[in-house]
Amino acid sequence: MERDQVVIVGGGLLGCAVALEIARRGCPVVVLERAIVGAEASSAAAGILAPRLEAHGREPLRSLGVESLAMYPEWVASLGADVGLLRTGLLRVVRAGDPVDAPDVEARWLDADAAREVEPGLAPDLLGAWSLPDESTLDPRRLVPAVHAAANAAGALFRVGEEVATVDASGVTLVSGERVDGRVIVCAGAWTSKVPGLGPLPVRPVRGQLVALSGEPIRHVIFGAGGYLVPRADGRVIAGATVEEVGFARGVTAGGVRAVLGSAVAMVPDLAFAAFEGAWSGFRPGTPDDLPVVGEVGGVWVASGHYRNGILLAPITAKWMAGAVIDGLRLPPVFAPGRFT
Template sequence: MRVAVIGAGVIGCATALELAKRGAEVVLLERAVPGSEASSAAAGMLGAGAEIDEDDPEQIERLVRARDAYGPWIEELRGETGIDVGYRVSGILIVMTGDPVERERLTRIVALQRARGQRAELIDGVQARSIEPELSADVGACAYFPDDSQVDPPALLRALVASLAKKRNVSLRSGAVVERMLLEGGRCTGVALAAPPAAGQSNVVQADATVLAAGSWSSLLPGIEKELAPVRPARGQVVQLEERPPRLATPIVRGPAYAIPRGDGRVYCGSTVEFVGYRREITAGAVRDILDGTIRTIPSLAEASLSSTWMGFRPHAERPLVGRSSIPGLFWATGHYRSGIVLAKITADDIAQSIFASS
């Protein structure tokens, strides 16, 4: 079986790797370089509590399954490539603000987690500071998810690309801009590329199955607008601080703000959610708001150095689009919004299973 995967972010790379492990011949197509968009900009929280947008039992079960799949997957990648991807079971603390709606939502999420045998707690400020002493004295009630974890997305991407490079049945083509899907008799049979092909390559990629994993660019492909639910870019800006020596140990979420310590002094602070199209600016207002929120919650970070800023486009959809499309031979793996990293492994598994089941 030959499969074309459009997009070499973490979702696309993980899917290509899983397909290759199951024996498929995979052509991985990337318009720029692997992971240059949302995957490189992500914070890397693997949260069955922190990543939840609503108290939906189905969403909770999916995120728990996704988080728990990471441990064995990371061991496999490390054994194959030797790359440390920064995977740690660090727990995550969510600081409850004064918003009663948010407090009620988090209370329900904790109850749903506990009803499913997951460790989740509502704790007061004193208990929270015993877990993370760097928290501000004004922090009150928190939701604590001790089994949530984290990964360093750029390192994860390096490991995925290194693993793919070892597979003889995988071809990675960078600079491959997909112009259109190939449709024959109502079935997707591959893609046509816009750019002139490199020497010895065709601008037509024939495939038994095609996976759309193009993130925020998914809805730009012509010919499938009526089949694909809208996916639009949500810009997220991030600030990286550096502590010397490292002090913060636990990822902290407070409203839209978060601080994710990497254990080596780096702290990822973010993030905005901006529907501004494909504008790539880093804005002064966003940096100010991120730092204000972070330092209010973790005062010691006021002494950290500001080492870098960046942004990325999250693919926003009403729900992650994963599985078969209405066009035979075409599969979706997009629209993961803020959960692309945590859902990467189970998305890859689900897509591979769907493709082989349909063959």
């Protein structure tokens, strides 16, 4: 048995990021991906990095996200690739009938005129907007290949087309019957609860549908009561997202696209004239308390359940997992897999 090897189950952004960190620490690491690296939730994501908005004042999610966002510029620079990272700031628009409470202690209120001055396309029926200037965005479809390439360059071995059939404290067994020994980290996203040997973990798929538009650029990440808009560095706008409990039913639906576009055009009416570039869906790995699962259970490590914030939380998760597996760093029990039992 290769005692020092780390075996990662799943090659999404979390698997790639953890592999990168471990490889950079000089430890042998192999990533087992059953299909295509990064092709699931990590490529479907909108790419919003908004810990203050997403947490709505709840700890420990807010502090975790703020710390991870602060790591982003240096982490991205270390990849040596342009991933479209933009510090656009975020506007939480308020229209008649919407909740008016501040999303975060750092949010600053802009009246309608002030909000339209910084984001001219906002709807005329706007009452105002909460501004969060540090919230950011990037393009996950550029980030995932960049992290994958960096992990490869650092020495991580990626084996694609390898489905893990079962895991235990000393390694994994592939569907082919092959045994791969080492310390195991499960990064299987929405499929985590389906990995045999891990024990019951309540990670479930939560489908989200997104639409890409072009021709009517915006300046900020914009959140409304019914959805959000995300500017891309290339001028496109990503509109999202549905939140659907439909199990692993793949696909885009007429009702989902209608809901996303309805919310988009209500926030920025000129998006009605934008070109429709496409729509897609993915499965967020959800948990009962909306917090990630980062820790150890029965000798197997888990980094999963990042729900709506897996892109945001990738740098800090990778740092924590490498610290725990290599140095014995104690991780906060609030994220431990055992909290559900």
